[in-house]
Structure formats: C-alpha cells, structure tokens
Amino acid sequence: MTRVARAAVLREHGAPLRIQSVVVPELRPDEILVRIRGVGICHTDLTAAAGGVPIPLPAVLGHEGSGVVAEVGSSVVGLRVGDSVVIGFDSCRTCRNCRRGRPAYCTRFAPLNYSGTRPDGTSVFHDGSGKPVHGNWFGQSSFSSLVVATDRNVVRLPEGVPVELAGPLGCGLATGAGTVLRVLRPEPGSSIAVFGLGAVGMAAIMASRIARCDTIIGIDPNPRRHALALELGVTEVLSPDSVDDIGRHVRRATGGGVDYAVESVGSEAVIRQAMSSLTSPGVCATLGLRGGRNPITIDQTHLLSGRTLTGVIEGDADPHIFLPELAAFWRDGRFPVEKITSTFPFDKLDDAFTAVTAGEVVKAVLTFD
Numbered sequence: 001m002t003r004v005a006r007a008a009v010l011r012e013h014g015a016p017l018r019i020q021s022v023v024v025p026e027l028r029p030d031e032i033l034v035r036i037r038g039v040g041i042c043h044t045d046l047t048a049a050a051g052g053v054p055i056p057l058p059a060v061l062g063h064e065g066s067g068v069v070a071e072v073g074s075s076v077v078g079l080r081v082g083d084s085v086v087i088g089f090d091s092c093r094t095c096r097n098c099r100r101g102r103p104a105y106c107t108r109f110a111p112l113n114y115s116g117t118r119p120d121g122t123s124v125f126h127d128g129s130g131k132p133v134h135g136n137w138f139g140q141s142s143f144s145s146l147v148v149a150t151d152r153n154v155v156r157l158p159e160g161v162p163v164e165l166a167g168p169l170g171c172g173l174a175t176g177a178g179t180v181l182r183v184l185r186p187e188p189g190s191s192i193a194v195f196g197l198g199a200v201g202m203a204a205i206m207a208s209r210i211a212r213c214d215t216i217i218g219i220d221p222n223p224r225r226h227a228l229a230l231e232l233g234v235t236e237v238l239s240p241d242s243v244d245d246i247g248r249h250v251r252r253a254t255g256g257g258v259d260y261a262v263e264s265v266g267s268e269a270v271i272r273q274a275m276s277s278l279t280s281p282g283v284c285a286t287l288g289l290r291g292g293r294n295p296i297t298i299d300q301t302h303l304l305s306g307r308t309l310t311g312v313i314e315g316d317a318d319p320h321i322f323l324p325e326l327a328a329f330w331r332d333g334r335f336p337v338e339k340i341t342s343t344f345p346f347d348k349l350d351d352a353f354t355a356v357t358a359g360e361v362v363k364a365v366l367t368f369d
C-alpha cells in the first residue's frame with residue numbers, strides 16, 4: 001500500500017520550503033508510521049535550510065514531531081496503532097555509548113540523523129515520478145503529515161498532555177532541561193545563569209525551578225522574553241544592551257558568581273560572558289549550535305580555579321527515559337510547555353519561519369488538521 005503525505009520540501013539552500021505531495025513506501029519491519037499532529041521549528045532546521053548541515057537535497061526537515069501511530073512494522077513491539085507519541089533523535093541503541101545510556105553521543109549519530117536516508121541508503125519518501133526525497137532527518141523529517149520513524153526513537157506519551165504541542169520535548173526542550181537535570185544536576189539552593197531565552201533557555205529555566213535552584217538569572221537582549229522568563233521562575237533578568245559587563249554584574253549580584261551557567265547562543269562573546277559569571281568552582285554548559293567550525297578562545301585563568309566548560313548535545317538524555325519524565329512534569333504543571341509555544345497551521349510555515357527568525361516567538365509549532 002502506498003500512502004501520500006503533504007511535506008515541506010527543501011530543494012535549494014536558502015530557498016523557502018515548498019509544500020508538496022510525497023509518496024511513503026511500504027514500512028520495514030522495525031519502522032513506525034506516525035500521523036503528525038504538531039512539529040516544532042528548531043534552530044537546527046534553520047541552520048540546515050541555510051546549508052549549515054550537510055543533508056542531501058531535496059529533503060524534508062523537521063525534527064520535533066509528535067502525533068499518533070498510524071501503522072507499525074512487523075517486528076515492532078511496545079507501540080500500537082493509536083498511541084500518542086513524540087519522536088526523539090535517532091541512535092543505534094547498540095554502540096558503547098548507547099548501551100551506557102548516552103545515546104546523544106551514539107557513535108553513529110551523524111549517519112542516523114543527518115544522512116537523509118535509512119542506514120541501507122534508501123529513502124523513506126519519493127516524489128510522484130519515483131525520485132527520492134531525502135528524509136530520516138533526526139530519524140523523522142517531521143515537516144510532513146506522515147513520518148516514517150522506528151522503535152529506536154518513537155516514544156509513547158503519558159496521558160494528560162496535548163499531543164499536538166509535545167514535539168519540542170524531543171529536541172529543544174530536552175536539550176535545555178536535560179542539560180540542567182542530567183548534566184549539571186544543581187543542588188537545591190544553588191544558583192544558575194541562563195544565557196539566551198529561546199526555547200532551550202526557557203526549558204533550562206523551568207528545569208532549574210524543578211531542581212529547586214534559589215537564584216535563576218536569565219540573560220537576553222530581547223525585552224519581550226523577559227516577562228515570560230520571570231513568569232517561568234527567573235529571579236532576575238538582564239539585557240546585555242543595558243548592562244556593560246554581564247559577568248561582573250552577575251558576580252556582584254550573587255556574591256561571587258553563579259554555581260552553574262547554561263549558554264544556548266553559541267557565540268564566543270556569550271560563552272566568555274557565561275564563563276566570567278561563574279563562581280569557583282563552577283560549571284558552564286554550552287549548547288548553541290552554530291553549524292560548521294566555531295573556534296573560541298577562553299582565558300586559562302577561568303579554568304584554573306576549578307571552573308569547567310562543557311558542551312552538551314540533546315541534553316545528554318535517552319529519549320525513551322527522559323521524554324516521559326518531562327511530559328509528566330508538564331502534566332503536573334511544573335514544565336508548562338504551552339506558555340512558551342505559539343502555533344501556526346502547517347500551510348503557514350513561511351509565517352512561522354519568519355516569526356522564529358525575527359525572535360517574535362519562543363517556540364513555533366506547526367499543527368496539522
């Protein structure tokens with residue numbers, strides 16, 4: 001049986017995505033067909049659309065998909081047609097890092113998430129004339145009404161969360177929250193600064209509240225983000241446009257610096273601000289993906305006093321364990337995803353991309369009827 005999906009196809013780097021029909025062939029035994037209800041737009045989609053990640057074209061991007069299982073392959077156990085699911089990044093589940101619960105560092109991460117094909121080189125989509133349209137972007141390519149994923153990365157959602165808004169749990173929100181709850185693990189009563197108040201930063205703030213940090217400082221030049229960050233639990237917001245030396249300000253405000261910093265921008269200037277905001281010892285996690293090489297210079301004296309700069313991808317979390325935990329926090333009102341989300345119909349994806357690029361929305365989610 002062939003199925004036809006409506007998908008937003010990238011044909012040329014820097015050009016707008018075009019919605020067209022694509023054909024989804026027969027499922028493999030380990031594959032799962034998901035009817036997408038919502039998909040978040042992540043900055044990595046924008047980076048890839050601009051040519052910063054080498055996925056072959058034409059391709060379907062989108063990697064924060066959620067929806068309902070429409071069909072399962074013959075070897076899939078544990079998921080059934082009708083289940084509400086969120087789709088995480090793909091990982092092999094068998095390499096050394098996957099086996100020790102760290103699939104974000106899967107040794108096959110790049111081919112599984114960026115190659116545009118299944119591991120055997122075939123494509124999960126083709127156009128009407130049989131030419132391949134690349135998919136498998138983060139194991140999903142969910143700017144499409146139908147998505148082929150596998151039991152490696154499709155995760156059942158608990159009852160009580162709105163499935164159409166759940167997709168961003170799978171990347172941006174897991175990245176920010178996982179960095180706090182899985183990597184930094186702040187002790188109750190500790191202090192943290194979050195640089196960049198996009199979806200990743202807002203998730204880090206919500207997670208810092210869950211971890212019972214006493215001092216949570218949010219830094220972003222966009223004043224529209226400040227009120228929302230305060231509502232989510234920051235104790236102070238700062239704008240780099242009105243504070244000359246963010247590091248010095250944070251050190252003074254906290255009596256010597258924060259215990260932890262989350263840096264979601266990825267620029268050298270912001271990484272250096274984050275490092276200079278730390279107390280001794282303290283840990284800064286950098287998360288912002290710039291695409292391509294991104295050399296930075298750090299003063300060694302920052303490190304000699306026991307300060308650490310680390311990098312984290314995908315929150316260093318296993319989607320099968322962490323996404324249900326985040327969904328449970330959401331259901332209990334402690335991780336209010338809906339407060340940072342703006343929805344757009346899938347047909348209005350150009351408007352959504354414009355709003356994301358202009359910083360008018362924190363997390364845009366495209367919804368399907």
Ligand SMILES: [Zn+2]
Pocket residue numbers: 091092093094095096097098099103105106107108
């Ligand atoms: Zn692996």
Ligand SMILES: [Zn+2]
Pocket residue numbers: 042043044045063171172
């Ligand atoms: Zn992402």
